Amino acid sequence: MPDLSIDVVAKAAGVHRSTVSRAFSRPEAVKSETREHILRVAEGLGYTMSPLAQALRRKTSTFIPLIVPDITNPFFAELAKTMTQAADERGYQLLLCVTNGDPAKTDGYFTAMQAMYAPFGIVAPSTKVDTEALKRFAFGHKVVVIDRVEGDDAVPTVTVDSRRGIMLALDHLHSLGHTSIGYVSGIAGTHTAQDRMDAYLELSAESGSAPVVLDSGSDLDAGTRGAEHFLEMENPPTAIIAANDMVAFAVISALGRSGVRVPEDVSVIGFDGLALGARFNPPLTTIRQPIADMGHIAIELAEKQNIDGSVDHIVLEPELLVRSSTSGPRT
Amino acid sequence: MPDLSIDVVAKAAGVHRSTVSRAFSRPEAVKSETREHILRVAEGLGYTMSPLAQALRRKTSTFIPLIVPDITNPFFAELAKTMTQAADERGYQLLLCVTNGDPAKTDGYFTAMQAMYAPFGIVAPSTKVDTEALKRFAFGHKVVVIDRVEGDDAVPTVTVDSRRGIMLALDHLHSLGHTSIGYVSGIAGTHTAQDRMDAYLELSAESGSAPVVLDSGSDLDAGTRGAEHFLEMENPPTAIIAANDMVAFAVISALGRSGVRVPEDVSVIGFDGLALGARFNPPLTTIRQPIADMGHIAIELAEKQNIDGSVDHIVLEPELLVRSSTSGPRT
DNA sequence: TCGATTGCTGAGATCGGTTGCAATAACAGT
DNA sequence: ACTGTTATTGCAACCGATCTCAGCAATCGA
Numbered sequence: 001m002p003d004l005s006i007d008v009v010a011k012a013a014g015v016h017r018s019t020v021s022r023a024f025s026r027p028e029a030v031k032s033e034t035r036e037h038i039l040r041v042a043e044g045l046g047y048t049m050s051p052l053a054q055a056l057r058r059k060t061s062t063f064i065p066l067i068v069p070d071i072t073n074p075f076f077a078e079l080a081k082t083m084t085q086a087a088d089e090r091g092y093q094l095l096l097c098v099t100n101g102d103p104a105k106t107d108g109y110f111t112a113m114q115a116m117y118a119p120f121g122i123v124a125p126s127t128k129v130d131t132e133a134l135k136r137f138a139f140g141h142k143v144v145v146i147d148r149v150e151g152d153d154a155v156p157t158v159t160v161d162s163r164r165g166i167m168l169a170l171d172h173l174h175s176l177g178h179t180s181i182g183y184v185s186g187i188a189g190t191h192t193a194q195d196r197m198d199a200y201l202e203l204s205a206e207s208g209s210a211p212v213v214l215d216s217g218s219d220l221d222a223g224t225r226g227a228e229h230f231l232e233m234e235n236p237p238t239a240i241i242a243a244n245d246m247v248a249f250a251v252i253s254a255l256g257r258s259g260v261r262v263p264e265d266v267s268v269i270g271f272d273g274l275a276l277g278a279r280f281n282p283p284l285t286t287i288r289q290p291i292a293d294m295g296h297i298a299i300e301l302a303e304k305q306n307i308d309g310s311v312d313h314i315v316l317e318p319e320l321l322v323r324s325s326t327s328g329p330r331t
Numbered sequence: 332m333p334d335l336s337i338d339v340v341a342k343a344a345g346v347h348r349s350t351v352s353r354a355f356s357r358p359e360a361v362k363s364e365t366r367e368h369i370l371r372v373a374e375g376l377g378y379t380m381s382p383l384a385q386a387l388r389r390k391t392s393t394f395i396p397l398i399v400p401d402i403t404n405p406f407f408a409e410l411a412k413t414m415t416q417a418a419d420e421r422g423y424q425l426l427l428c429v430t431n432g433d434p435a436k437t438d439g440y441f442t443a444m445q446a447m448y449a450p451f452g453i454v455a456p457s458t459k460v461d462t463e464a465l466k467r468f469a470f471g472h473k474v475v476v477i478d479r480v481e482g483d484d485a486v487p488t489v490t491v492d493s494r495r496g497i498m499l500a501l502d503h504l505h506s507l508g509h510t511s512i513g514y515v516s517g518i519a520g521t522h523t524a525q526d527r528m529d530a531y532l533e534l535s536a537e538s539g540s541a542p543v544v545l546d547s548g549s550d551l552d553a554g555t556r557g558a559e560h561f562l563e564m565e566n567p568p569t570a571i572i573a574a575n576d577m578v579a580f581a582v583i584s585a586l587g588r589s590g591v592r593v594p595e596d597v598s599v600i601g602f603d604g605l606a607l608g609a610r611f612n613p614p615l616t617t618i619r620q621p622i623a624d625m626g627h628i629a630i631e632l633a634e635k636q637n638i639d640g641s642v643d644h645i646v647l648e649p650e651l652l653v654r655s656s657t658s659g660p661r662t
Numbered sequence: 663t664c665g666a667t668t669g670c671t672g673a674g675a676t677c678g679g680t681t682g683c684a685a686t687a688a689c690a691g692t
Numbered sequence: 693a694c695t696g697t698t699a700t701t702g703c704a705a706c707c708g709a710t711c712t713c714a715g716c717a718a719t720c721g722a
Binding site: 334336337338348349351352353356357380381383384385386387388389 | 707
């Protein structure tokens with residue numbers, strides 16, 4: 001097919017290319033009659049505007065990068081999924097950027113997004129390290145973060161209330177009769193992970209029971225190690241809170257390998273609300289984060305900031321999702 | 332920061348912009364002395380070339396779209412992960428495109444990739460439907476497909492040998508002593524899914540045992556339904572092959588809810604080799620697909636095609652990955 | 663010593679749009 | 693009929709590179 005530029009459409013429609021341009025991007029600036037004619041002609045030719053050329057001239061594009069540490073982690077996958085949708089509902093095109101936890105890549109993506117004239121970007125950081133790169137760029141460029149941020153007044157953020165989530169988990173477990181409740185820490189060194197841990201420590205203390213941190217590591221094997229630790233204890237807790245669903249899976253799996261059954265022998269509750277949890281064995285009781293909402297809100301926040309410069313910090317409410325990995329303690 | 336274009340670098344270095352351009356994209360065409368000076372100056376200014384402007388002028392970019400139906404499915408997530416890496420090892424930038432199984436979106440992405448001057452694209456189709464859109468575009472534009480394709484001589488493809496995979500599974504199960512082996516179908520209506528099913532049917536027959544298809548659906552609940560069907564049978568098989576890991580998870584989960592234990596009561600083997608499987612309860616025995624290889628090869632194939640126009644069809648060897656969801660039949 | 667090659671750099675058109683400004687047409691008011 | 697808007701459209705410069713064509717100096721063969 002012969003290269004389809006704005007000029008060929010213009011010629012075909014018998015108008016100047018600027019008129020074609022306006023017909024597409026500023027409809028009210030061209031007589032409706034002319035516009036419809038142009039659009040019809042364009043349609044017939046199968047013409048679409050080049051996003052590249054547009055971005056170059058306008059110095060602003062519709063590409064919006066979503067920076068995540070690991071798309072293999074279902075939490076980020078679900079986030080990516082809802083965000084792509086939220087994005088193109090508003091005419092944006094989401095670019096998925098995977099850092100694999102490499103801060104250098106994060107940096108690279110930031111400069112790339114700048115070069116692509118992205119109007120803003122979304123970051124779901126894996127470690128506090130990213131925060132540095134973030135600060136360097138966030139100042140000049142619009143970024144919204146899916147996490148809490150140190151001295152978080154500079155960039156908009158959206159998170160869920162970690163404390164409330166842990167509270168929900170604790171309450172659920174208490175109401176089932178558990179009094180000794182352990183904790184296995186999360187995958188990454190994010191503020192969110194930290195917050196959950198802190199909340200557990202505080203709330204445990206408040207309720208009078210001694211906190212039992214089975215593992216405070218931050219890698220994928222935290223779950224496995226936590227389970228090992230659990231197995232070695234003389235007087236193990238009767239329930240375990242996992243910092244997120246993935247480690248809950250690992251915990252249950254590791255426990256299962258040693259013949260410990262969930263929830264018969266010990267209850268386990270996760271944190272995330274992944275769809276996957278419903279198909280785990282057993283289906284995972286968990287604290288659900290409204291991931292879809294987070295996606296939409298992140299974009300809204302970014303747009304809002306672009307318009308009136310406001311920097312908001314939204315914190316969403318988590319909710320308890322009871323499935324089958326928790327029950328009363330064995331008697 | 333003042334807009335950093337090639338001209339400001341040129342001015343700063345005291346040369347013409349075409350020289351700067353060459354210094355970056357055709358190093359051998361400029362005196363090494365000059366080049367180094369330019370590069371130094373550019374470095375100092377923190378200058379990077381605009382990929383947009385480059386793509387526009389060159390009519391070819393380094394954006395390469397990866398079109399997948401659902402990033403939430405760990406198979407595609409792992410594929411995306413290894414492909415991003417493979418991609419930027421070669422200087423490409425992967426754009427993740429999620430269709431949610433909507434053919435219209437597939438179409439949209441194709442035209443978008445065209446507009447972005449992508450040198451080629453990678454498609455992991457969800458249904459045969461995508462194939463149509465594919466044919467419409469693949470002719471004019473380079474696309475490599477992660478699946479088999481009808482009359483597959485037009486586009487390069489990479490797949491794993493489904494028949495061999497099923498054979499591996501069957502052999503494993505047979506060697507454990509199973510003779511009655513059921514099958515639960517896969518998630519999507521891809522050729523791959525079809526091939527696995529066909530292979531099961533054929534190989535079962537060959538080995539003299541009647542095939543037992545527990546569910547042939549193609550949605551996420553195939554696993555659940557398969558399990559239900561299993562529970563209703565008077566004489567259920569002693570082992571189950573799941574068309575992919577995700578349905579294996581669902582099967583085991585559903586079975587577990589009814590008190591049927593894996594592998595004690597029934598063995599289950601998956602197909603994919605997801606990392607997740609290692610942390611399932613129990614850890615999943617499965618047929619591993621070399622996903623990382625698929626990613627690299629897909630890109631190699633595309634490049635090769637771009638160069639010498641060759642259209643190859645690579646089929647990779649799957650391998651058996653024994654974990655804990657299979658054992659001898661209960662006696 | 664002189665024309666021919668070779669190596670390096672500058673000019674300027676071009677990629678596909680956007681946009682401020684000027685020009686023309688259409689419409690009102692008096 | 694004449695002038696002051698207002699609605700439309702054309703003109704041309706510009707966004708940030710790339711690339712062909714020339715120009716110019718240095719090197720080479722005879």
